[in-house]
Amino acid sequence: MADEQDPKLEVVPETAEEALGDPDEAPGYVGTLEENEQRLISSLRTTSSQLVMKIGQHEVMKQQLLGQLAEVESRANQVIAEATARFGHPEPGQWNVTPDGKVYKVQGG
Numbered sequence: 357m358a359d360e361q362d363p364k365l366e367v368v369p370e371t372a373e374e375a376l377g378d379p380d381e382a383p384g385y386v387g388t389l390e391e392n393e394q395r396l397i398s399s400l401r402t403t404s405s406q407l408v409m410k411i412g413q414h415e416v417m418k419q420q421l422l423g424q425l426a427e428v429e430s431r432a433n434q435v436i437a438e439a440t441a442r443f444g445h446p447e448p449g450q451w452n453v454t455p456d457g458k459v460y461k462v463q464g465g
Contacts, residue, residue, distance in 0.1 A: 436459070440459060440461075450462040
């Protein structure tokens with residue numbers, strides 16, 4: 357029977373100092389933010405994340421609205437197609453409808 361070992365927990369450093377040792381000796385180290393700067397950066401990151409989330413929600417809403425718009429346009433085209441067929445012009449085409457309900461076939465562009 358093979359000798360099984362107990363699983364070991366990995367100790368993860370809680371701070372950058374623990375992870376890197378003395379920060380003054382770490383490659384690329386330039387300084388430490390003041391406490392008020394750290395709070396401000398944290399707050400700005402939170403605000404940024406919230407804005408990204410809102411943008412995502414608005415993108416979903418935008419897609420839903422575009423789907424509704426496509427349905428409305430499709431229904432309008434269906435009404436025009438039925439009316440133009442009733443007028444004796446069943447062929448597909450581009451139509452112009454005036455506010456008073458007159459329908460004109462748009463002549464080639």
